[in-house]
Amino acid sequence: DQQVKQNSPSLSVQEGRISILNCDYTNSMFDYFLWYKKYPAEGPTFLISISSIKDKNEDGRFTVFLNKSAKHLSLHIVPSQPGDSAVYFCAALRQGGKLIFGQGTELSVKP
Amino acid sequence: NAGVTQTPKFRVLKTGQSMTLLCAQDMNHEYMYWYRQDPGMGLRLIHYSVGEGTTAKGEVPDGYNVSRLKKQNFLLGLESAAPSQTSVYFCASSYGDVGGSPLHFGNGTRLTVT
Numbered sequence: 250d251q252q253v254k255q256n257s258p259s260l261s262v263q264e265g266r267i268s269i270l271n272c273d274y275t276n277s278m279f280d281y282f283l284w285y286k287k288y289p290a291e292g293p294t295f296l297i298s299i300s301s302i303k304d305k306n307e308d309g310r311f312t313v314f315l316n317k318s319a320k321h322l323s324l325h326i327v328p329s330q331p332g333d334s335a336v337y338f339c340a341a342l343r344q345g346g347k348l349i350f351g352q353g354t355e356l357s358v359k360p
Numbered sequence: 361n362a363g364v365t366q367t368p369k370f371r372v373l374k375t376g377q378s379m380t381l382l383c384a385q386d387m388n389h390e391y392m393y394w395y396r397q398d399p400g401m402g403l404r405l406i407h408y409s410v411g412e413g414t415t416a417k418g419e420v421p422d423g424y425n426v427s428r429l430k431k432q433n434f435l436l437g438l439e440s441a442a443p444s445q446t447s448v449y450f451c452a453s454s455y456g457d458v459g460g461s462p463l464h465f466g467n468g469t470r471l472t473v474t
Contacts, residue, residue, distance in 0.1 A: 292452070293463075347405050350404070
């Protein structure tokens with residue numbers, strides 16, 4: 250069973266606009282969430298994280314929102330740039346457990 | 361600073377052959393991990409290690425073995441490769457448990473089993 254789901258395999262956005270990537274989870278025991286970014290032929294790199302005690306975390310153009318009641322998190326990128334084109338993975342963690350990754354969403358930012 | 365280095369980058373195996381994937385990190389990290397990435401499945405944890413001489417099973421350990429004889433190296437072995445093991449394999453390391461320190465990934469090994 251997929252405990253972390255990214256239901257959109259791909260997303261296309263115009264440069265300068267907002268990109269919103271979504272992630273849903275089923276396990277209410279998850280208490281820490283992360284986003285990773287992956288370019289082709291490279292490994293994923295850490296982007297941003299959020300603890301379950303917060304509902305928002307911001308780092309420059311990247312903001313992650315957490316809605317615990319809906320078991321939903323989202324990554325907002327504003328403004329989107331062509332260099333943001335990559336696959337984005339959300340991941341969830343519970344105490345004592347290991348990271349569970351979603352399937353990934355491929356973002357394409359068009360000039 | 362190389363970070364996490366995986367060798368080889370590509371490999372083609374015939375069913376039943378064996379091979380070892382090598383992961384080396386130069387960040388003095390305690391924790392090391394092996395993941396596989398398959399289309400539509402995301403990254404799934406195969407095995408991990410919380411320190412030199414230790415190993416533990418992840419989500420999908422069957423058909424794989426691992427060893428952590430030195431802190432900086434984490435080996436993933438396939439004793440008898442099967443087509444279902446065709447995948448991209450990523451090694452990762454972290455200073456501590458992932459809740460406190462993010463994973464650093466290598467660039468992957470693309471394995472095809474025919």
